[in-house]
Structures are given as C-alpha cells and as structure tokens.
Amino acid sequence: MASATPTAPDPGGPPLLEVAGLHVAFDGTPAVRDATWSVRAGEIVGLVGESGSGKSATGLAVLGLHGPAAEVTGSVRLSGQELVGADEAALRAIRGRRVAMVFQDALDALNPYRRVGDQIAEAYRLHHPDAGRAEARERAVEMLARTGIDRPEERAREYPHQFSGGMRQRVMIALALVNEPELIIADEPTTALDATVQAQVLERLVELQREMGLAVVLITHDFGVVERVCHRVVVMYRGRVVEQGTAAAVLAGGRHPYTRALVASVPSTDDEPGSRLPTVPEVVRGLLGEVDGETLADPSLRVPDGAVGLPAAARETTGPGRTGAGRGTPTPADESAGPGDGAATAAVTGGVDRADAAGATGAAAGDGAPAGDGVSAPGGSGDRAGDGPATAAVTAEGGRADAAGATGAGAQGSALADAGDGGAVAASTPAPLLSITDLHVSYPGRFGRRTTAVRGVSFGIAPGETFGLVGESGSGKSTVSRVVAGLYRPDSGQVLFRGEDIGGAGRRGRRKPVTGIQMVFQDPYASLNPDRTIGDTIGAGLRFHPTFASLSRGKRRERVAALLTEVGLDPDLADAYPGRLSGGMRQRVGIARALAPEPELLIADEPVSALDVSVQAQVLNLLADLQRDRGLAMLFISHDLTVVRHMATRVAVMRAGEIVEIGDRDQIMERPADDYTRALLEASHSVRRTAA
Amino acid sequence: ATLSGCVGTGTAATRATDSSVVIGLSAAVNTLDPMNTTSVGSDLSVLSSVYSSLVTRRPDLTIGPDAATSWDRVEPDRWRFRLNEKAAFADGTPLDADVVVWNVERLTDQDNGLRMTSNFASLLRAEKVDDHTVDLVTDGPDADLLGALSFLYLLSPDWTEDHDPATATMGSGPYEITDYAAGGNVELRARDDYWGTAPDIDRVTYRITPSEAARVSGLLSGELDVVAGLDPQDLERLRTDRALEVQQSDTTRMAFIKLNTLKGPMKDVRVRRAVNYAVDKESIATSLLGGTVAPSPGQLLTSDYAGYSDDTSGYPYDPEKAEELLAEAGYGSGNPLRVELTVPSGQYVAGDLIAQAVTQQLSEVGVRARINSVPFTVYMQKYLVDQDMSDMQYITQAWPTLAAGGLYNLFVSDSPYAYWKDAEFTDAVTRARTETDQDERDALYADAAERARAQAPVLFLFPQPGIAASSDGLDWQARPDDWVRPAEMSWKGND
Amino acid sequence: MKTDTSTRRRRFNAGTAGAVVLGIIVLLTLLAPVLAPHDPLAQDLAHTNAAPGEHGYLLGTDQLGRDLLSRLLYGAQTPLLVGVLAVLCGGVFGTALGLLSGYARGWADQLLSRLADIQLALPAILLALLILTFGGQSTAVLVLVIALTGWPAYFRLVRSRVLALRTSAYVEASRLQGAPAHWIILRDLLPGVRGLIAVTATLDLSRAVLMEAGLSYLGLGAQAPAADWGLMVAEGQGRLLSSWWIAVLPGLCLVALVISANLLGEHLSRRKDTGGEPRRALSRISRTRTRSAA
Amino acid sequence: MLRFVLRRLGLTLVAVWGALSAVFLVLHSSGNPAVMMAPVGASEEQIAALGRALGYDRPLAEQYVTFFGDALRGQFPDSLTFQQPALTVVTDRLPATLTLAATALVLACVVAAAVGLWSGAGVLRGRRPGAAREWPMGLVFLAQSVPGFFIGVLLVWIFGVRLQWLPTSGASGAGALVLPAITLACGVVPPLARVFRNSLTGELARPYTRTGLALGMRRGRVLRHAAHGSMLPTVTVLGLEAGALLGGTVIVENVFSWPGVGQLVITALQNEDYPLVLADLTFLITAFVVVNLVVDLLYGVLDPRVRHSNGGH
C-alpha cells in the first residue's frame, strides 16, 4: 500500500480549479447547495459522502455535463476562467483537453460498439485535429500501455466487453489521459471492482498522477480509498460541503459531527469482532442530542468541545444491559448492543433513514421474553422457552470454545468438522446443523455445455454459529447460498441439514426448500414484491409453514406485528406496500420475512452491500442482535473482509468456485495461510478509527 | 417490366399526335390464350386485336369478314369459308386451311379443357378443301354458328409447338403485344406488316383499373382515353366534363334474379310471382342505375335479340298483391319466408347494390332475404358444377349471337343453367329453333316469352346499362356487347 | 418545476382524452337504437347519395339512401364486439400460457415458444385471409382469427417478464417460505404482469379493431348490408368522386376509435412503468396494424 | 459465429416448416382441394381424376410429405385462373411488388431516421420526450392509428381525385408509385420511428454519451455514435417490418390495383385458386422468414457483443 501513498503537492500553489458557491438543482430540487472547494495542480482531492449527497452532481457541473434538467449557479473557475455559463464551444475546448472525467462503470461509459483503440484515437483527434489516423492510433496504443494493459497493440483492436472490469477501468483512464489534461475528475472509478483489482487500478492511477503531475478529484464513498490515496478530502452531506481538510485530519477527527459519525459507523479492523457498530444517528445524538437531518447538514455545525471521545462513548451509552455474555472473549465494546432504545431514538430520523434509527426492539415483542435475557446464554424468544439448554459450538481448529447463541430443539453442543483446504476433517462429536461435503454446482451454458460455478466445497455450520463466506465477485458465494437454501440443485455432493440430506443432488424436478433455512437477500428493492403488502409478504411464511399453517387470520396478523416490532419497524406498516419504504426499512422487512417461519439457519447474502454506509451499520447491528437473541446459525456472505470479520466467528475464503482457506476468524485475519487471502486482506484497507 | 413503360402518361392531346390510346380495364388480363377465356371485357378485348378469326362481329352487331373473305352454307350442316390469301401470322406463316383445321381440332378436343369449347357445341370438325378454302361441319343445322365463329381466334400450329399460348402471343391480327406481365398493364403496337387494313391507332395501353373511382378520375384527369362499363351513378359527373364524350345504351345483357324453381320455396309459382310484385324495379333503375334503363317488360331478352316479343308486360310494383300471394302460399308474419340471395361480388354493374335494394324491398312484404356475396368463381361453381344454386341469385345473361334461341336455350328443361323444368316453354323454344319460317318462329318465341313471364323462373329486372366514356377527340362507337377494340378507334384530327 | 407539472398534465390529458373518447364511442354504440334517427338498414331510394344536411339527413345518405348517421352509430358494434372478445380470448390465452410457460420452463415452454415464433412467421393478415376464406366467415371465426394472431404478444411479454421474475429475489423468497407453484403464479407473478397486460390489451384492442376493419374492407369481415365502419369505407370508396362522405366519415370514426385506444394505451404504458415493452412487442408481434396500416 | 449462423438457420427452417404446415392444414381442413381446383363445369369423374393426378386421394401424411417436397422445389400445380405454373405467375408479379416494397422501405427509413434524429437532437439539447417540439412523433402516432386502407382511400381522394396530381392505380411510370409507396410506408414508419427514436434516446441516456461529451465531442458526433448504437433494435424491427411490408402489400396493392403479389393473393383466394394461394403464401412466408434471417445475421455485424458471444444473447 505504501507505494500508492500520494505525495502531497506544494501547498502554497495557486488553485487549479476553484468551485465557489456552487448550486445545482434538478427541477428545482437542490442537489448541491453552496459548495465551495478547490484543487491545486498535482493534488488529489477526495469528494466523499453517502449516496445522493451530490458528489456526482458537483463533478458533472464542473464541465457543464449536468444535463439540461439541472440549473447551475455559482462559480467554477479553471485557472481563473469561469466555466459556469460558458458557451458550448469554450466548454468543448476544455472537456477532455484540460479537464477529463473517469466514470464509474466503464462497460457503460465506453462505447460498446467501437473498438477500444478507435475510441482513444478519436478522443485524441478531437483535440489534435492535425494528427493523422496513424499517429492517433499510436497514441492510443501508447496510452493503453501506460495504463498497464498487456499487448496493447492487440487489445486496441478489441471491444470493451472483451475486457475485464479492471482492464476496462484502465481503458477509461487511458481515454481520459490521452490528451494529457491538467485535471481528472474520477467519479467512483473503482466502486464496482473487487477489492484486489480496485487496489491495482487505484495504484496505477496514482502513479500516472505523479508522472504527469495531474490534479485529481476522486469521488468516492469509501473512506479506505480516501485514506490511501487522497491528500485532501471534501465531505458532502445533503448537497452541502460539511467539512474539508487534509485526509488524515478529517479521518482522524473531523470537526463536523456528520463526518465523525460517518467514519465511526464503518466497520474497522480495529473494532472488536461482533461489537455493536455505532450508527450515524446514534453517534450524532451522542454528540449533539436530537438533531434533524437539515440541521445536521449545516456546514457550520461543529463537534462540541469536549465531545471528542463521544463516538466510543456512544457505543456504551446504548441499551439496557445486554451483553455479549456468550462470547469467549468479552471486551468492553461488547457491552453495547441494545434493544429497547427504539423509542428513544425514533426521533433522530431526519435525512438518514426514518425507522432505521429505531434500534432493535426484540424485547418489546410481547412474547414474554425478559428484556435481560441476553445476559445469560440466551434461550431465544419466548416461543422457544423451554427448548433445550444453551449449547456451544467448538471449532476443531481453534480448539477454543465459542459460545454461540442457543438453538432450539434441544440441539447438542457440537464440535464442528471442517473439511478445509487441506481436506482435513477434524473429529466431531454431535452433528452440526448444516454440513456440506464436496459440493459441485454448475449452471447451464450455451450449447448444452455447463459452466461449473462451485467445485468441491465442504464446510459445516454449528447451531448458533455465524459462518462467513468471502471471495471476489463470481467466486460462487451466492451459488453456495442458493444451494443451501434449496433454490438450486447441485450436481453432486451432500447438503446435510439437521442430519438430513436436503441437497437432492442427482434427483430430478424442483427441490422443495426447507422452512428451517431462510434467507436475507442482497438487493432490498428486488426482494420485496411491490404488489403485495408487507404483512402479506411476511405472513406467507406462516401460511405455508407446517406448524403455523393452522393459525387463524388474527393470530397471523399478531405474529406479523410482533416480527415487525422485533426488527424495529412500526407494526402498522403491515398494511403498507413496499413502495414507500427506504432501503434500510426494506431490508428489515426482508429480515422479518426470513424470521417468520422460525428458521434455525439464516443465510444473509451480501445483506448490506446495496446499502449506504450510514444504514449498513444499523442492519449489521440488527442481524447480530437477532442472531444472538434467537440463537440463529447464520451463513453470512460478503465480499468485504472487514464486514465478514465483524460478523462471523469462522470464515471461508472462496475463489473461482473453491474454498481456498477456511478457519477461525482471527486465524484467517491475522495468519492467513493462502496467498489469495493475503492479497484480499491487503486490498481491503479499512479506516483506522483513531478517534476512539 | 411493367414499370419500365411510360407510355400512357401525358395528355390526350399528346397521345392524339403520336396516335396512342389508353384504355381502362376493370379486370386484369389473366391469360393470353384466346381460346381459353370467355371474358369479353378484358382478355378477349385485348386478344381480339392480336389474333384474327374467320369472321368478326361489327359494331352494329352484324357479322363481317376477317380472315375469311366470304362464306356460304353449302349444306344445312356444312359451311364453306374462303380465306384471305394475304392473311398471315406475324412471323410470316400463312394463315391457310391447315391452320383452321388444326385450330378447330384443338378447340373440339375435350381433353384440352379449353373454356371456349362449350360455345361450339355443334361444331364437329373442319375439312380442308384447298389451301384457301375450308369447310366447317356441324352436327345439324346451326343458325348461330357464324356468331360463334367470331370467337374462334386462330393460332399458328407451328408456333404453338414451342410456345405456351397462355403466356405469349403470336397472332395474325392488327396488333402485337409489346409488354405484358400477369395481372399488369398490357401494351400493344400496331404491326407494320399487317395484311388487312392498318388501324389508325398505333400504340395501345390497357391500364388495369378495378376501382370505379379510379377509372372515373382517370377519365377526368385525361389519364385514360376510353373506359366502358361505367357505373350509371357517375353519369352526371362525367357528362359535366367537356373533354369527355359519354355514350349510353342498353347492353344485350339482361339482368335478373334467377329463382331456383327445383327446390325450396321458389318451387311455388305464387311465391315467384310474389317476389316479382314486391320489387320496385322502376325506383331501383332510377336511383341505382341513374335512370339509364327501363324495367324489363317481363322478358329474358333485350330488344336487340332476334325473336324479341313486343307484347309482354312486366310485373308492376304491387306489394299488397305480393303479400296476398305469399299469404296464399302459406307465408305470413307467423311464418316468414326466408331465402338466400347470392350475388357474385363486384362482378356486375351495381350488382351488390341492386341485391341490397331488392332484399330491403322484399323485407317490406315480409320476405327475409339474406345476401350471400361470393367471388364469381365460387358462384359459378355452385351454380353450374355443384348444381346447388341458392333460392335466388343475381345474374346477367346474354347470348353473343343475339339469337333468342341461344339465350332461351339456357332456360330449357335440360339446361344446367335453367333450374326450371317447364315443358311448355321448352317445347316452344325447341320448335322455334328448327323452324325456318320467320313469322312462325317469332310466334313461337312470343309464346315462350309469355310462358316465361307467367311462370316467372326469374325476378325480372332490367337490361344491364352500358355506359362508356372516351376522350372528346377520339372517334369511337361504343358497342352494346362489351367489346373495346382499338382497331375501331381513331383520333379525330388525324385522318 | 413548471415544465414538469405541465408535461405531466398534458400526458394525463391525452390519456384521459383517449379514455373519454373511447367511452363516448362505446356509449354511442350502446345507445344507437335510441339515438339513431333512422333504421340503419332502411333505404330511401329517392334520396341516394344525399350530401350531409340534404333532405333532412344530418350526415347524408349512402348509395342506397341509408342514413349515414344511423349507420355510423351502429357501425362500431361489430368492431367493438369483435375487438373486445378477441382481446379477451387472446389475452387470457396468451397470459395463461405465458405464466405457465415462463414459470415451468421445460419442453412445454420450448414448444409454446416455437409455436409463437411460427405464428409470427405467418403474417397475421394472410393467416386471417386463409382461415376466413377456407374456414367460412362468421363473427366467431373472426374473433378467433384475431385472437389467434394476437396471443403471441401476450405470451411473449408475459413469459419474458415471468422469466425475469421467477429468479427474482421476491419469488425465491416465496419459494423459501414454502409457497406452492400456483400460489406463486397467482400472487407473485400475476400481479407483476398486470400492468403489462392492461397496456397490451388496450393496444391490442386498437390492433383488433384495425384488423376487423381491414378484413371487412376486404370483404371477409362484416357482410352487407350490415353497418360496419370498415365495410362502409369499402362500399363508399367507389363514390369518393361524387359523394366523399360515404367513405370518409366511417373512416374518420375508425380513426377516432383507434386513436383513443392508442392514447389510452400509451398513457397506461407510461404510468405502469412497463418501459414501452407492450408497444414494442405489439408492433413487433402483431403485424396486423402494419398491414392494415400499410 | 458459425454456430450462431447455423442456429439461426435452424430456427428459420423450423419457422418455415411450421408456417407451411399451417397453410397445408388450413387448406386440407376445408375439404377436397380437387373440387376447388377443377375448372368450372368439370364433372364428378374429372374432379376425381384431377384428385388422383394431384395425389389428393392418398393418405394425408403422404400428401404432407409430397407437399413439402414440391414446395421446396417450387413445384406447384398450374394456377386455375392463369393456366400457368403457379410459381411463374407469382414470380411474374414479383418485380412490381419488390419495386413497391423497396420504395416504401427506403421512404420509411428516411422518414423514421428523420423523426428519430429530430427527437434525439432534441434530447441532447435538453428537451423532454413528448414535448411539443417533438411533433414529428405526434404525426407518427397519428399514422399508426389510421387504417392503411383508409390512408390509401384518402390519398386517392385528395391527390388523385381532387387535385389530380398523381395516377391512382396501375403500375406504369414513377408517378404511379408515389401514392402506394406512401401508403405502404405509413404502416412501417410508426414502428420503425418509435423503435429508432426510443433506442436512440435510450442510447443517449447511456453513460457513453456523457463520456463523449466529456471528451469534448460535438453533439452531432455524439448523436452519430448513439445512432450507431441504436441500429441493433432498429434493424430488428426493420427486418420484421420488411417482412410485414410484404403482408402490407395485400391491402395496398388492392387499393391501388398494383399488379403485385399482394393483389394476386387476394385474387387467388377469391377465386379459390388453390395452387396459386399455395404458391403465393409459400413465397410470402419464405420471403418474410428469410428477411428476418438476414436481419438476425446482421446483428453479428452490428453488435460486436453478439459476434463474440458465439450465440444468441
């Protein structure tokens, strides 16, 4: 990572780009409000903020690319030349020549119908009208080579779809740099990429920046990237610039409460695993008391003196006495986690996420479970009262007893067998809840061929355990989860759930899913039927459940209301359609739906990757709470090592359909045996929470 | 090929100077074999200019010479024809007795399935007398043979060996075809080496224009020079145009609604008479046919026929009488008469409208008539092949030779066309046809006409109107028998 | 801000206008027996081809002296009846097959898809001509022919939407809840294609009306002396020169009917967020419009 | 690529087979074709003999096989109305139909391109779709709501009868081509213009348009690139419409008495000229399917993604 660390430019130099009092409004709705910041030559400035905070709108407005729907006022000066209101011809002379842009999704941002080389050559000739075709082609190949494309001559003749994501992004950079501009505005250039690839692309961008003496405005929502690459950072919230300063200073201790909260809510390697993440509203409330979103967007708001340590304090201030008592290694941070604060926090809604601010309120579920049941090894909700004693899963490798949440049905404590990369099988006493052996899955491809997505995967999950699955995109994580859920039939291998083979490999016909396994989906927008009420969606799980099917309508409604309350939503939402719910609320509904049939295993396939950082923390907290309360076993899937580390006790790393490494969380994180795991770890740089 | 020719554009004035003419046809030319078609209005109008026959029917409906210069009846069933020695085909082959013999053989051979064959029922064979003399032998005396022979177009035997006469032509007539594609326009050019009298018009375009509106607007815009068979409802509009000469006459074709007397309700003569009383021929003729024709006096013939009787009178419009007759026959409000009226769609001038008007008037006396509009071929199939005519059927009939016997023969008991078995009528007609005395014959035909009127095998209507229009500068006499022949035309200033 | 609302209002008005005109046409057709000043079949041979206003005929008469106004009032009966029935048949059939085919996949799906392909390979008007000529003409056959040429539109749209939905997270969630296939089809998939079907049906109605008119024009639909707009255009075509109203007025009525159905359909397709799919599929799938408009 | 071509070819054959089977079935379900084929006036025996000669007395399955064999070799019995080989009659009429269809297609393409580019340029300038300035789309909408035969009738009335500018029927001279070609094009422009306009505005909304602008391209160039991108769906529809044009000729040729294949099919049907119906339909269907095959193959040329994906998409 050190190689990528930027060299700061001369701090006294004149600003190359000055944005002053910039306003951007779409159809009268402001997207950017009074933004003022600047970039000096050779400087990398990060523009951060949650989704919709106006980052892209700002970037586009600089070159007048905001589109016709937008009204732009204020001032943008490039070396003193005013760009707002400049005529097309003047802007055209600047676009691509002096200021270039790099967009997020290079597959779309590159013209899919034209050869990559032609596109770059065309860009060159746009500003070098005297250049011949041959010269432009040469230039294109040269740029491809400089951005790190192998065999650039050949690849110049290929089309964008023939490139991998990382390669495409390099092409995009080549396209932007071909006219040697002074400034590049890069709008989330690496967001869609895998962590490892992301690191490579960023590294190359920074190298080129240094070679060419470029100024770069890097739009991102990833603090890891900011810390790694940027000299200075501009934080936006609700269209306003709430904070700017050097990267180190802002990350270490932003003066604006929102910056603080944002930094605090991202899972960090410094965090104790499984600890409760402070959410943005919590942090803000901790710092300022109740504030609405609009107040929070005030750039002049400052963290009150003396409140420096509050983010950490916020973690401790919540919740009536729930502790992670089941954990083998208790830490102070574990004494966080709190239901029961829903009412208190409901007011902190503002622009963040209305009901998300309401923490889990499982204790209020009205089923008689004592509020303090978390103190001991929890016995689940009242329905489960009387189910067997709490059990502990013992991982064979770690040899350390991980007290997991309780499970129902008198499950026995189990020492879990893992068939890891070495194929070593450790001895086990009682059966694990789920055990997968030598799983092979393929998808139908063209012409009757099948593409194998998963080959020879084996692992097991003990009752009450959270098992993490990480790996790059396309490595087969979702495929495994779909097989476990019963949505897809494997080619071969065994999937034992409660000792029963539910995989159904080799049999014909559609598999009937097992209600004991439920799933939380990645995309909260796609996973709720817009035509059915929330109550109906959740209730269906009861209707078809062998034991709950006999429930009367009223009883079913009651249970749905209870579930909604448990995930921190207003029970009245049962009659609402998902249309008016925010992403975080939808994900809570998705979780409630998964809980309805009282599953023993919950699969969470990237449950937060579609959510904003500020909401992500809330959902992660909810999942962790439920897992603990209900003693659920969980298969937690993510491509983000930090998140997996935060949630899981054991972790498997997948690559190209195989498990390359499996083991105890700490062992994987601290002593990775596999090169790929190491690369992954290195790439997933996370912010150190220095403010604690 | 159809699209290449630009002849036919331009105005009547330019066409007058280059001696060309554009004729609008309502139906496409379907075949070029003159012996395998009976459509006078389209196929034969074109082909009669390309092929010659032994004799031809002149515009005044008399028979005149063509390839034969003279003829006489050497025996009651033997006619002798002397051929024009100059007569020759376009490729130089002389048109001699052998050619006639071959053509008659081709025609009479049933296996050839030629459509013209049925018009020559009495013709047995041709016998060569010498190179330019030929005898035609019939199976008995046939007064109508000459008329029929005006339809016998002569093909070259040699040429036919290696050409398909359905798609190519090589005749001995005044014109040759220069451009033709199935269904498309046809272009003719006068032959330089024609052995007869050279026609005035050098170039002819037949433009296929099925839409009545298009034909009329073509005339008005000067796009077309000649159109025959126009709708009477357009008369007024056409007459107001100074550049057009409109000719109006009765045709030799009588329009009526045939009644199926062999089965169904029309077996009852009271019903047949009732429907005759129920229809107001006068008002239909006035409104739908623009008053161009007068209702038929209850006859199957038009006045052009030899044998037309002056004494019959038509059924007056008398709906009460009709209802009375129907009631007698057992039909009334409780038991309405239901019949089907078949019309060949688009085949006859105003046919569909007339059928609708008739139906409406029938309904006023309580007859529920349903119109069944079918394509002509389907209509003919049911009528002649399947012998399954519906209760009523709109039809117009004519006999090319304009002999009463010819047309009446379609109504005798054993005719497949008749759907009527009436001994008295059949007897009168049969006797008349062999009767040589003119007065006696006319008397017999008058009996037949009276019998037909009384028995009403048809619902008598009116003659089919003949309306033709041509450019004012064009000298052309419209014919009552549908033919449109460019050889009979000339531009006024040009000779 | 201003432009936004005004655009929205204009669209809204166009859609409403379509619905209103459609409603008026339906109403007038239903009330024809009350409203028509004359029997649509009654002839007045003394006053044929009367111009609008002449002899007390508000919109004139045709060649047989029939009152054009009365005929126009009655003239939408066949197109509407045939159109609605054909849309119902084609819609229900196509949707049901599309749902089953898309959800169950397998050989039946393959078979049906090929069948739809083949259906598309036969230009609709030709198929209709063929069946009507050789299979006899009747309203029932007419409805069936139009429905037959219309079902692939529904089938393809519904099927492709179902194919996308069946692997969607919410359908998978229902499966995980243990919901049986019929429940998923009725509760998850059908609502998902409802908007699509509504839009398709509206646009299909205009297709069906156009096809009925085209076939009547060719003499294969409604039969004389019935009052039917398409047939009336054909009947009056020969009289354009002297009595334009006989052909032009029914033609304009037809245009009004089709435009209103199209406006409504367009409006729905925008509102229901169907991404213009039905319009595309219909113009792709049902050749009728093209042919009859061609 | 080869696989791709073969697959399309296979699907094409299946479609032709299915369509022809449908024709066969419909024709055979309506009774003994020999009855329909016999000339007017033929006797029972003649009909029976004809039936035997044409094989209509043999089992349906056998007839089906021979039907296909003959259809593939272009062998049909002689047309009843024309007394010539049916296929000859069809091919004789072909030039007229092709001239008409090609003219209409070119006309439609030009109009659709103009309408689409007008809308595209508007979008690029910041106009909203559906704004008043997008009036050409309004005309397209209108054209789509007017039955083709009525357009024909109106054109005849206005330009032929009232103004007498253009001939109203027949196929002689370029003038005669104008009205039928316009009428035919009126049916094709709406789907074509809509698809082109929608996919053009769709392409313009895609990020690569913004990339182009960000690189300093002029609007015209951006529009050109987007037009290239929107060729794919447009060509698909164009293919379908080109095939549909052949169907459209049925009505247009009838309205304008254009002596082409479309008019022929109506004549043949009206006359129950069974061999001609068969030949004509076989020809039209094959043409329709082949045009679509060509379009499918054009995909590969137009979209590199299809070319490389080794199959459909």
Ligand SMILES: Nc1ncnc2c1ncn2[C@@H]1O[C@H](COP(=O)(O)OP(=O)(O)OP(=O)(O)O)[C@@H](O)[C@H]1O
């Ligand atoms: N073309 C547009 N029309 C209307 N509103 C827009 C448009 N583009 C952006 N907005 C609105 O402007 C606001 C700011 O959007 P912007 O794209 O700048 O956010 P962002 O910070 O880039 O978010 P993300 O991280 O999701 O990319 C959002 O509320 C968005 O809905």
Ligand SMILES: Nc1ncnc2c1ncn2[C@@H]1O[C@H](COP(=O)(O)OP(=O)(O)OP(=O)(O)O)[C@@H](O)[C@H]1O
């Ligand atoms: N329905 C499908 N049909 C065909 N191939 C599929 C299908 N679903 C997934 N694949 C392929 O299987 C492989 C594994 O996919 P999977 O979705 O399991 O990966 P993943 O690890 O979940 O990736 P991501 O992080 O992007 O979600 C990929 O190569 C993918 O292209």
Ligand SMILES: [Mg+2]
């Ligand atoms: Mg953005």
Ligand SMILES: [Mg+2]
């Ligand atoms: Mg996945």
